[in-house]
Amino acid sequence: MSESRSKTFALELSACSGWSPVYVQIEWNLMSRLERWTYRLTRIVNLSTILIIAGFILLALGGLTFYRQYRPAEPPPALAQEPTALPPTPLPPTPVPSVTPYPTHTPYPTYTPYPDEPTPTPSPTPIRPPAQHPPDRIVIPSxxxxxPVVEVGWSVIQGKxxxxxxxxxxxxxxxxYHKSSGxxxxxxxxxxxxxxxxKGEVFKNLSAVEPGDMIYLYADGxxxxxxxENAFIVKEVGxxxxQRRKNAQWIAPTSDERLTLVSCWPYWTNTHRVIVIAKPYIPATPTPGGLEYR
Structure with a gap:
């Protein structure tokens, strides 16, 4: 609406209503602003509606595309199967007539003679008879x-x-052989x-004995x-x-049968002790009576 038309409309309205032209102009300006905001709000609502509808359309198209891409494959049509031939029905077995056996003859009781006096069986000689005397020979093939083996005792000495x-x-x-040992x-x-x-160096190479080696003792024929079973070296001097008490336990009495060999080591200082532990061995085919010497 032009400015001249606004003024003319304001004058006519004031003449008819008796209002002041200023108030009429203010009222007209307020009505114009309300119409403009109403028009803008209507455009915004229409635009939002269009955007929502477009969003739904895009969502539907995306869902249809996803379904076509990832839908499960249809199973192939089943092939026609040929009818399976049924196995022939077996004929019932022909009954075999049973034969009644003749009654068996009960034998007469046999004569049982009186038992003779049992023949005494001599008890076998034990493979390892307990020795009554110390060993007199030792053989270590390895x-x-x-x-030869001789009996030895002990001496009492005074330390520093x-x-x-x-x-x-x-x-x-x-x-x-340590007197009073096993x-x-x-x-x-x-x-x-x-x-x-x-003085003979009989145990010079005792440190070379290994588990599994054989040792042979001879006593009472x-x-x-x-x-x-075990071979090791322990420190003695110093x-x-x-520690020395623990070392002495290896030559102490035991509750089982065993053989313990002891010597000094090394060859040039004798600061340690070589200890070899062996257990009784019974061969699968022992020598009869165990009397054979090596």
Whole structure:
């Protein structure tokens, strides 16, 4: 609406209603603004409606595309199967007439003679008869030892601290059997010792004995076989009192039959002890009576 037309309309309205032209002009301006906002709001609503409808259309098209792309494949039409021939019906078995056997003859009782006196069976000689005396020979094939065995005792010596200690004697040019230790074939620990670098050096290579090696003792005309189970070296010179007590336990009495060999090591200092533990071995085909010497 033009400005001149607004003014003319305001004058006419004031003349008819008796209002002041100023108030009429203000009222007209307010009505114009309300119409403009109403028009703008209507356009916004129409645009939003169009956008929502377009969104639904795009969503429907996307869903249809997804369904066509990922819908499960239709299974192929089933092939016509040929009819399976039924197996022939077996004929019922022909009954076989049973034959009634003739009655068997009951035999007369046989004569049982009186038993003779049982023949006494001699008890077999044990493979490892308990020895009554110390061993007198030892053979260790793995290190080439074949030496006589003699009995040895112990000596009491005074140490640097003034204390007295019992020390086992060592045999010269032979292996020493510790007096009162176990006997072959009996429960107990049979202890043998020998020099490694002086007076025969019978146990010079005792440190080379390994588990599985065989040792043969001879006593009372019988052979006693032993198989090595363990071999190790312990420190003796310069060791603590507790360690030396532990070392001495290897030559102490035991509740099983075993053979223990002891010697010094190494060859040039003798600061350690070689200890070999062997257990009784019974071969699958033992020598009758165990009397054969090697």
């Amino acid at each position: 290190i080439g030892v074949d030496s 601290d003034g204390k007295f200690t019992s020390v086992w004697d060592t045999a010269d040019y032979a292996v020493g 006997l072959p074939g009996n429960i107990g620990n049979c202890v043998l010792s020998g020099h490694n670098n002086i 019988h052979e006693y076989q032993y198989k090595v 060791a603590s009192e507790e």
